[in-house]
Amino acid sequence: MKGNTMRIYSAIQPTGCITIGNYIGAVKNWIALQNDNECLFSIANEHALTVRQDPEAFRERTTSFFAQFLACGLDPEKSVLYVQSNVPEHSELQWILSCMAYVGELDRMTQFKDKSRKNEDNINAGLLTYPVLMAADILLYRADLVPVGKDQKQHLELTRDLAIRFNNRFGDTFVVPEPYIPPQGAKITSLQKPTDKMSKSDPDGKATVSIIEPRDAILKKFKCAVTDCDNSIRFDPEAKPGISNLLSIYSAFSGETVEAAVQRFDGKGYGTFKMAVGETVADALAPIRERYEQYLANKDELARLMKDGAAKAHAIAAETMKDVKAKIGFVAD
Numbered sequence: 001m002k003g004n005t006m007r008i009y010s011a012i013q014p015t016g017c018i019t020i021g022n023y024i025g026a027v028k029n030w031i032a033l034q035n036d037n038e039c040l041f042s043i044a045n046e047h048a049l050t051v052r053q054d055p056e057a058f059r060e061r062t063t064s065f066f067a068q069f070l071a072c073g074l075d076p077e078k079s080v081l082y083v084q085s086n087v088p089e090h091s092e093l094q095w096i097l098s099c100m101a102y103v104g105e106l107d108r109m110t111q112f113k114d115k116s117r118k119n120e121d122n123i124n125a126g127l128l129t130y131p132v133l134m135a136a137d138i139l140l141y142r143a144d145l146v147p148v149g150k151d152q153k154q155h156l157e158l159t160r161d162l163a164i165r166f167n168n169r170f171g172d173t174f175v176v177p178e179p180y181i182p183p184q185g186a187k188i189t190s191l192q193k194p195t196d197k198m199s200k201s202d203p204d205g206k207a208t209v210s211i212i213e214p215r216d217a218i219l220k221k222f223k224c225a226v227t228d229c230d231n232s233i234r235f236d237p238e239a240k241p242g243i244s245n246l247l248s249i250y251s252a253f254s255g256e257t258v259e260a261a262v263q264r265f266d267g268k269g270y271g272t273f274k275m276a277v278g279e280t281v282a283d284a285l286a287p288i289r290e291r292y293e294q295y296l297a298n299k300d301e302l303a304r305l306m307k308d309g310a311a312k313a314h315a316i317a318a319e320t321m322k323d324v325k326a327k328i329g330f331v332a333d
């Protein structure tokens, strides 16, 4: 940390599409943080290899995610924006940290258990060691703060443990990062199963909304969002997960607090409320979709920005690796 400026790091996997869950839980906060801090945000494409990818579609999706970063308002003049596989130090540090991470602590990760259940035909070693790669991402840049949604909390705890373990053994090397999990919107849930997380890879298209979705599709999805049948609009995630989720989404896109939204919709029916949420989301996302189309149309510029971002990230990552290699006893290269 330099003065009051923090080093911030976060990333997203290029699987499925960037959902409003990713936007509210993570990307929206990144945009706010980039003005006063030193930020790095990456497209974590190495993480996405834990599920089978079609090479051409994978490359295209990575570029599309980069264009969506820009369209959301992540600014390459303010933040370092890059693609993880363009900076080889990530996997280099991962190996070193893997040799300090215990199988028992990886085996315990909720996401490993979840993903193993969902990918029974492909429980690869990467699924198990994935949190170590995530730790490497963060520690490589000596980040102070990591803005993420609630589902990443356990991975952040492992990152902190690995940083402390390394520092204790080899001397002060890594910054022990703090997670930043927003008080509201850290777990946006599925529009169809409101007790489950809204997930990029949900095969049910009605359950998720992408940030570049056309207006009509957005309105339709909110219209058929699953709620309950007592027809009262209150924030109570335990008893009313569907309505509470819609209130969180409305609040994130309108800028109004949940309390003010509850008052605004007091006595109105669910139909009116769902329509209002859909319209608020569609209005807020329309300019993002428009900018996305413009960025995507200029592939050369996207390639230039990716290259530029990777060079900036590499400069920081290489410094850290030099220090790490010297500390652990690698001979100089």
Ligand code: TYM
Pocket (backbone or CB within 6 Å): 009, 010, 011, 012, 013, 014, 021, 022, 023, 024, 025, 026, 027, 044, 047, 133, 134, 137, 138, 146, 147, 148, 149, 150, 151, 152, 185, 186, 187, 188, 189, 197, 198, 199
């Ligand atoms: P990923 O790609 O699943 O999600 C990207 C970010 O979005 C958040 N998020 C949500 N927030 C609220 N509600 C939801 N329904 C929701 N779904 C996802 C996630 O918490 C995350 O912040 N392993 C990470 C990517 C990663 C990373 C990193 C993050 C790789 N390296 C280093 C931080 C630092 C992942 O799979 O996120």
